[in-house]
Amino acid sequence: MxxxxxxxxxxxxxxxxxxxxxxxxxxxxxxxxxxxxxxxxxxxxxxxxxxxxxxxxxxxxxxxxxxxxxxxxAVIRLPVISKQLQSSDGTIKLLLDLGEGVGIETVLIPEKTHYTQCLSSQAGCAMACTFCRTGQMGLTRNLTHGEILGQILVARTVLASLDTKLSLRNLVFMGMGEPLLNYNNLLQSLESLHHPQGLDFSSRRVTVSTVGIVPGILEFGRAGLGALAVSLHAPDQALREKLMPKAAKALPLDKLLEVLKKIPLKPRENITFEYVLLGGVNDSPQQARDLVRILSHVKGKVNLIAYNASPGLPYDAPSPEAVEAFQKILWDKGITVTLRKSKGRDIFAACGQLLAASADE
The missing domain is CATH 1.10.150.530 (DNA polymerase; domain 1)
Incomplete structure (x- = not known):
């Protein structure tokens, strides 16, 4: 690709x-x-x-x-930190300057025993998902191999300067951009990530999130270079078209699920389905039951994400009661489900918020 x-x-x-x-x-x-x-x-x-x-x-x-x-x-050129914010919960968000007016974001999320880094693969994004601030920016350009992996080198330097015993252990390509629309550089970056004399990350510690791009999603799934996460966000095609118009029209929901069935998975491996709960939009009990139905023939688990409201976008966070009810329906039907806690609300944690806020200054 x-x-x-x-x-x-x-x-x-x-x-x-x-x-x-x-x-x-x-x-x-x-x-x-x-x-x-x-x-x-x-x-x-x-x-x-x-x-x-x-x-x-x-x-x-x-x-x-x-x-x-x-x-x-030759030169060694790293992204330059233009802004660094740390949340009260320990989340660190970096605004990085790539030169020529191009900026990206990367986030360090503290867990109990380690940090997880959220990596960007593009400056901006062409997919225009209606709940995503990055999607409203449009695409500036793809990131190079050095710009993708350079985020990790910058993050390690930041962590080394802090009084922390937590190391960087997990990587998720869930930052700015659609990774599979930068497939060649993504693939090269993943291969470099796993090099034993280099960054030496296990494929079990790397997750790539996509809205569903063909043939890239099938190629990546077969390559075995990391875990696959699919941004779903709706249990039916009509709603997905409203929330994710470009992705849903390019690969309709039924065809996406058929493609995912072709991906070879190891015995204990699952596809992760990401589902952002938008208050009053996709968080009803019936929609939870519909989600159970469409995922019944796919080996997967669900990662629920309570929406982090972003200025200028027409969505609200779901109520705690709606989140709990939605999660319970999935559990009761035998679907493994996790609830991702929103972190870094006080530092523009949602993807694209910091860059957008900086542009408005």
């Missing part, structure tokens, strides 16, 4: 490539073109992804001559 035809190209990197944009094999090719043996690529790779080198000149187990050639031939 190739980049979306309507997606603007990434910015010109100039004559010197960003080393963070190279896959391991691309880095091997780059190093050998500099006249070095291929094994040097492994050393450079470790400096980039394990030691967080800001310059080739810091790579002290390389010869001075090689460091100089690398420094002349």
């Amino acid at each position: 190739t980049q979306s035809a309507n997606a603007p190209a990434s910015p010109d990197q100039g004559d010197r490539p960003n080393l963070l944009d190279l896959s391991f094999h691309q880095l091997e090719d780059f190093v050998t073109r500099l006249g070095e043996p291929p094994f040097r690529a492994r050393q450079v790779w470790q400096w980039l992804w394990q030691k967080g080198a800001a310059s080739p000149l810091e790579m002290t187990n390389l010869s001075k001559e090689m460091r100089a050639r690398l420094d002349e031939s």
